Amino acid sequence: MDNYLLPRGVYRGPLWKFSLLMFPWVLLLAWGLYAVFLCLAEGLNQTNMDNRFAFGLWIYLDLTVIALGAGAFSTGFLLYILKRHELKAVINSAVVLGLICYSGAVAILMVDVGQPLRAWFTFWHPNTHSMLTEVTFCLTCYLIVLLLEYVPIVLKNRKLRQIPSFLVFEFEFHKLMPVLAGVGTVLSFFHQGSLGGLYGVMRGRPFVFREEIGIWPSTFFLFILSAIAAGPSFLLLTTWLVERISGKRLVKRDVLQFLGRLSGILIIVYVLFKAVDTLIWINSTSPASGFPAFEYYERKEFGTWILLSEIILFGLVPGLILMRKRWRSDIRILLGSALMIVLGIALNRFVLTIQTLALPTLTFDKFLSYAPSWQEVAAFAAVIAYGVLLYSISFRYLPLFPQEREMARSQEARA
Amino acid sequence: MTPWVYEFRWETGHILFLLLFLSVAITVAAAFLAALYRSSRDRSPNLQNRIIWKAIFDELPREARSCRHELAGEVRNRPCPNGFNCRTCVTHALLLRENRTPISEFPAVGLEIPEDRLYHRGHTWIKPESEDSVRIGLDDLGKRLAGSVDQVIFPTLGDKVEVNGVCCTMKRGGALARILSPVEGTVVAAGGSESDWFLRVKLSEAGKDLRHLLTPREARFWLLKELERLQMCFSGSLAGITLADGGNLVPDVPSAMKEDCAMVWEEMFLQP
Numbered sequence: 284m285d286n287y288l289l290p291r292g293v294y295r296g297p298l299w300k301f302s303l304l305m306f307p308w309v310l311l312l313a314w315g316l317y318a319v320f321l322c323l324a325e326g327l328n329q330t331n332m333d334n335r336f337a338f339g340l341w342i343y344l345d346l347t348v349i350a351l352g353a354g355a356f357s358t359g360f361l362l363y364i365l366k367r368h369e370l371k372a373v374i375n376s377a378v379v380l381g382l383i384c385y386s387g388a389v390a391i392l393m394v395d396v397g398q399p400l401r402a403w404f405t406f407w408h409p410n411t412h413s414m415l416t417e418v419t420f421c422l423t424c425y426l427i428v429l430l431l432e433y434v435p436i437v438l439k440n441r442k443l444r445q446i447p448s449f450l451v452f453e454f455e456f457h458k459l460m461p462v463l464a465g466v467g468t469v470l471s472f473f474h475q476g477s478l479g480g481l482y483g484v485m486r487g488r489p490f491v492f493r494e495e496i497g498i499w500p501s502t503f504f505l506f507i508l509s510a511i512a513a514g515p516s517f518l519l520l521t522t523w524l525v526e527r528i529s530g531k532r533l534v535k536r537d538v539l540q541f542l543g544r545l546s547g548i549l550i551i552v553y554v555l556f557k558a559v560d561t562l563i564w565i566n567s568t569s570p571a572s573g574f575p576a577f578e579y580y581e582r583k584e585f586g587t588w589i590l591l592s593e594i595i596l597f598g599l600v601p602g603l604i605l606m607r608k609r610w611r612s613d614i615r616i617l618l619g620s621a622l623m624i625v626l627g628i629a630l631n632r633f634v635l636t637i638q639t640l641a642l643p644t645l646t647f648d649k650f651l652s653y654a655p656s657w658q659e660v661a662a663f664a665a666v667i668a669y670g671v672l673l674y675s676i677s678f679r680y681l682p683l684f685p686q687e688r689e690m691a692r693s694q695e696a697r698a
Numbered sequence: 699m700t701p702w703v704y705e706f707r708w709e710t711g712h713i714l715f716l717l718l719f720l721s722v723a724i725t726v727a728a729a730f731l732a733a734l735y736r737s738s739r740d741r742s743p744n745l746q747n748r749i750i751w752k753a754i755f756d757e758l759p760r761e762a763r764s765c766r767h768e769l770a771g772e773v774r775n776r777p778c779p780n781g782f783n784c785r786t787c788v789t790h791a792l793l794l795r796e797n798r799t800p801i802s803e804f805p806a807v808g809l810e811i812p813e814d815r816l817y818h819r820g821h822t823w824i825k826p827e828s829e830d831s832v833r834i835g836l837d838d839l840g841k842r843l844a845g846s847v848d849q850v851i852f853p854t855l856g857d858k859v860e861v862n863g864v865c866c867t868m869k870r871g872g873a874l875a876r877i878l879s880p881v882e883g884t885v886v887a888a889g890g891s892e893s894d895w896f897l898r899v900k901l902s903e904a905g906k907d908l909r910h911l912l913t914p915r916e917a918r919f920w921l922l923k924e925l926e927r928l929q930m931c932f933s934g935s936l937a938g939i940t941l942a943d944g945g946n947l948v949p950d951v952p953s954a955m956k957e958d959c960a961m962v963w964e965e966m967f968l969q970p
Contacts (some may be wrong), residue, residue: 286957287872291964294761332902345935411711420719428726444970447750451740454749456733689759692930 315665354514355381421474479506547605598628818880845950
């Protein structure tokens with residue numbers, strides 16, 4: 284029925300089957316949108332957050348998806364600026380993933396702020412002393428950049444390509460991609476960093492407060508490093524997942540291995556900096572604020588296991604594995620390591636968002652616990668459902684993987 | 699931070715931040731506007747045709763981009779880097795001078811390849827009729843792929859056509875194929891039936907250079923590759939039950955297909 288819209292030379296299942304697969308995600312999205320409506324209409328009392336636990340599931344989701352979406356800018360930078368042409372095979376998918384992650388994060392932020400109609404206040408009355416100002420400006424700009432980068436991919440649709448003026452625009456716009464990739468890198472650098480810096484400047488929370496390097500706390504740089512390390516791993520995992528679901532090879536194995544190697548090198552660099560930062564914090568920063576660092580790990584829920592898991596199990600171990608060619612040649616080891624890196628970054632964002640707020644800092648403080656309300660979970664699920672829907676529709680109608688056609692042909696030729 | 703905010707005072711930080719933010723915003727807007735401006739500048743048919751051809755050529759699979767010398771067995775593994783424009787290709791000139799020994803045996807293609815014509819990769823041929831005029835038609839494979847078309851839309855007499863630009867359009871059901879012109883010149887006649895149409899073109903000065911077209915010998919090797927490509931098109935669900943090889947191609951390929959021929963036409967007639 285929709286054959287005339289499908290990319291040429293590749294096979295896609297019938298429309299009814301596709302619609303059936305998408306239906307549960309549409310339901311999930313609808314449930315989430317209802318929860319969002321409740322939060323906007325009734326207020327943030329629909330959530331389990333309060334003045335003490337002001338950051339919850341939503342901010343955790345924001346920080347994690349923004350880190351995972353970093354694959355878009357790092358892949359764009361490597362392809363268009365450093366000319367690593369092998370990444371052409373995944374750049375379209377990276378842009379769609381980035382767009383999903385960033386638009387999802389911005390949407391959930393709008394709900395979290397509680398009054399989306401006043402979102403423009405942040406631009407009109409910005410607070411220059413807040414890291415969030417930098418985050419808001421850069422995030423908005425980068426989302427616009429991602430939308431612009433998505434336009435040429437949409438124009439590659441089989442039917443749209445047949446309109447000469449669209450094809451010419453796509454051709455001309457594509458020539459300017461290095462400019463957008465450069466701008467995207469600058470913007471991502473600053474907003475990833477400022478999201479980390481946001482925690483590092485909190486003097487009232489010695490668990491996350493860090494010394495400054497130049498004008499930024501060390502968490503500024505750690506966030507950038509961890510995001511660019513996790514981005515390629517997430518891209519690798521999604522590519523493999525789409526291959527499994529669609530039942531076809533989409534990229535050559537050496538592209539996946541390159542992503543794995545890149546992620547491995549970057550995570551090792553991150554682990555080194557993180558280890559040094561943690562040692563300085565344990566021996567100097569935290570005691571200087573009157574808190575021996577190990578006091579934070581006295582509670583069973585957040586024992587030292589969480590710190591060690593973050594740095595060693597989900598950082599050093601997969602990093603070392605991905606550095607060895609022989610190991611990363613095994614697809615199971617490659618995927619396992621990439622998954623560990625992604626989980627490690629998710630754990631890091633959890634520690635910074637949830638553990639930070641749960642730990643008491645004043646003598647009369649208690650250990651706080653927080654569990655999200657169903658409205659928070661539903662809104663979270665809506666972002667996931669939106670991502671699955673947008674990605675699936677893009678995969679069905681747009682050439683997200685340029686090597687897919689060639690690989691299908693060589694598979695046919697072999698058969 | 700901004701001047702309209704109560705008790706605002708400018709500081710270096712404000713200026714630096716706003717400058718950085720504005721320069722980023724201006725760069726993004728300028729990139730988008732530049733693309734819009736450039737694409738409006740490219741609206742002339744010549745430029746548009748060249749861009750469309752470049753887009754088509756860049757997306758061609760490797761097996762459809764083989765250099766004519768690779769097809770004829772004179773060199774190994776040489777994809778064309780020039781958009782099939784052998785007029786300016788240094789390697790083509792060099793190989794012609796070297797006069798390498800090609801494969802001596804001609805493959806059996808099962809298609810008519812008249813010796814008095816030159817062939818274009820968009821499945822058209824030209825047959826010189828006088829010093830500056832040629833006749834254009836579909837090659838045998840092109841004719842079989844088209845079958846009995848519903849309509850052929852010819853250019854108006856006096857229209858100019860250029861290499862790899864559109865010289866006419868064929869319609870069959872919902873499928874549409876822009877047939878690419880093999881030469882530059884002015885259309886002086888058009889006619890024939892839907893299944894056997896022709897164009898007569900008076901060549902321009904540049905159009906008299908026909909080095910980019912395949913000789914009948916080269917066309918034989920190329921058409922063999924094209925048949926393989928066609929077979930690939932059918933590998934999905936397009937054509938019911940088919941034999942992998944053996945026998946000749948039916949005279950009306952679309953009539954033997956389960957679905958409309960749009961996908962096959964787009965692939966074989968080099969559509970964007």
